[in-house]
Structures are given as structure tokens and as C-alpha cells.
Amino acid sequence: QQQVKQSPQSLIVQKGGISIINCAYENTAFDYFPWYQQFPGKGPALLIAIRPDVSEKKEGRFTISFNKSAKQFSLHIMDSQPGDSATYFCAASDGTGFQKLVFGTGTRLLVSP
Amino acid sequence: EAGVTQSPTHLIKTRGQQATLRCSPISGHTSVYWYQQALGLGLQFLLWYDEGEERNRGNFPPRFSGRQFPNYSSELNVNALELEDSALYLCASSVSGGFRNQPQHFGDGTRLSIL
Numbered sequence: 403q404q405q406v407k408q409s410p411q412s413l414i415v416q417k418g419g420i421s422i423i424n425c426a427y428e429n430t431a432f433d434y435f436p437w438y439q440q441f442p443g444k445g446p447a448l449l450i451a452i453r454p455d456v457s458e459k460k461e462g463r464f465t466i467s468f469n470k471s472a473k474q475f476s477l478h479i480m481d482s483q484p485g486d487s488a489t490y491f492c493a494a495s496d497g498t499g500f501q502k503l504v505f506g507t508g509t510r511l512l513v514s515p
Numbered sequence: 516e517a518g519v520t521q522s523p524t525h526l527i528k529t530r531g532q533q534a535t536l537r538c539s540p541i542s543g544h545t546s547v548y549w550y551q552q553a554l555g556l557g558l559q560f561l562l563w564y565d566e567g568e569e570r571n572r573g574n575f576p577p578r579f580s581g582r583q584f585p586n587y588s589s590e591l592n593v594n595a596l597e598l599e600d601s602a603l604y605l606c607a608s609s610v611s612g613g614f615r616n617q618p619q620h621f622g623d624g625t626r627l628s629i630l
Contacts, residue, residue, distance in 0.1 A: 445519075445621035446558070446603050464540040469543035491558065495616045499611075501546065503619060505558040 404429060406494050410504025415513050421479040423509045425492035428473065436503070437466065437477050440489045449490075450477075471513040482513045517542065519608050519622035527628045536591040536625045540608030546570075547582060547589040548609070548619055553602035561604075564589055565611050594628070601629045612622050 405425045415421045425435075433454055438446035452459045452466040454495065459466045465478040479486055492506040520539045528534050540547050549561040560573040564583035578594040587608075593600055603624040609617035 436618065438621075443623070445607075445623045448620060450620055453617060485560060486624045493558075497616070499615075501548065501563050501565075501619075502560045502571055502573065503548075503550075503558075504560070 404504050406492060406504050406506045408417070408492050408509060410509060411507070412484045412510040413481075413512070415482045415500055415511065417482065417484060417513055417515055419513075421480050421482045421486065421511055421513070422439075422476060422494075423490050423492070423511070424474065425494075425506050426472075427494050430473070431496040431498065432504075433497040434495045435466070435475050436493050436495075437464075437489045438493065440491065440508075446491060462511045469500065471490060477513075484515050485499045486514050519620055521604075521622040521625050523625060524623075525626045525628070527630060530596055530598060531622050532596050534593045534600075534627055536593075536604050536606075536627070537588065538590070538606030538608075538622060539560055539588045540606075541562050541620060542587050542609065544608035544620075545587050545611045546609045546617065547583055547587065548607040549589070549591050550574075550605045550607065550621075551602045552605055552624070553599070553619060555601075558605065562591070596629050598625060602627060 436451035437449045441444040463480045468475045490510045493503040546565040550575045551559045563571040581591040583589045605624045607619040609619045
């Protein structure tokens with residue numbers, strides 16, 4: 403019940419296209435959902451995060467869509483660029499105060515020029 | 516503003532040895548988290564320290580331990596190293612949020628290799 407399932411495992415998108423990565427969870431106590439971007443040799447960098455009181459959050463070209471009833475959330479990268487090529491992780495944490503992030507297995511995105 | 520810094524960048528040890536990894540949080544952050552990123556296993560939560568106290572622990576054996584110093588920096592100790600401990604160890608920090616999840620910001624990690 404602590405798992406976060408992420409798909410696809412890898413994704414190839416043409417420059418200018420939309421990249422979509424999906425995550426699903428079971429634990430209804432999860433109330434914080436961040437997305438991280440990781441380049442090779444670097445640590446994960448926080449991209450954007452959402453709490454379940456909103457259904458969508460947008461920051462620049464990055465949008466999180468959240469469906470509480472389906473227990474799913476997704477990351478959309480608009481106008482994808484070669485510099486977006488990285489591994490993306492979704493994560494979730496519950497509201498018990500223990501601050502533990504449960505991560506998805508990651509999606510390797512390649513944006514072709 | 517300096518981010519989370521970790522040292523060393525790489526660490527090579529042999530089975531049975533002990534490893535010490537260090538982390539300095541972002542200035543103003545009092546919470547430090549440790550995660551293990553092993554090949555094929557993703558990121559797994561290890562430990563959370565806040566205000567010098569261990570607040571939460573992941574599903575790892577007791578030979579994984581750590582502490583947080585008065586300046587909020589932290590170290591992770593791994594005793595009796597095993598081959599499967601080879602991984603990237605990531606430290607993250609955040610402001611202390613009580614019962615509300617706070618954004619965690621990661622360092623670039625320490626690559627621990629066990630020979």
C-alpha cells in the first residue's frame with residue numbers, strides 16, 4: 403500500500419512535443435505529491451509539487467494533473483526540449499508527519515532534436 | 516544560496532568495513548533526510564533527523580545509523596558493509612514542518628562502492 407507505481411519506464415518524445423508521465427497510488431493517506439528531475443551524476447531536483455486540494459498545478463512548461471478519486475497524478479511537460487532529457491521521479495508522502503517520501507521507479511525521458 | 520552538500524563524492528570500501536558519509540543542509544533547514552538509490556531499486560527512505568533527533572527510520576537494518584549535529588549537519592554511518600550496500604546515498608534537507616510535508620531538496624550524493 404506504500405507503493406507508487408510509475409509509467410512508462412522510458413519515453414522518447416520529439417522536440418516541441420508533450421511528455422506525459424503517470425503515477426498511481428493506493429494509500430489514501432498520501433497528501434503531498436512532488437516530482438523530481440534527475441540528470442546523470444546529479445541528485446534529484448524538485449520540479450513541482452501538488453497537494454490533493456487542487457486538481458492541477460502549472461509552473462512554466464510543467465503541469466501536474468491530480469485525480470483524487472482515481473488515485474492518480476501525472477506530469478505533463480509542454481514544448482519538450484532536448485535539455486529536458488533526464489529521469490523523472492514521482493513521489494508521495496502521507497500526512498502523519500513522518501516526512502518519508504515514497505518514490506516511483508522513475509521514467510527516463512529522451513527528447514530528440 | 517548554497518545547496519545541500521555531501522562528502523565524499525565517491526567512497527570505496529571492502530566488505531566488513533565501516534563507512535561514514537556527511538551532509539550539510541541548506542542554510543536555515545533543520546531537517547535532514549537520507550535516501551539510498553541502488554541500481555534497480557529506486558530511491559528508498561533511510562532516515563530523517565530533525566532538531567538533532569532521529570524522527571523516522573526506513574526499513575533498513577540497524578547497521579545503518581546516523582546522527583545530526585547542533586549545526587544541523589548530519590552523518591550516515593554504515594557498519595559491517597555488504598556488497599549490496601553499493602549505491603548512491605542521497606541527503607536531502609527541508610525546513611522543519613511539524614506535521615506538514617515540506618519540500619525536500621537533495622544533494623548530489625555519495626557513491627559508495629563495496630569491493
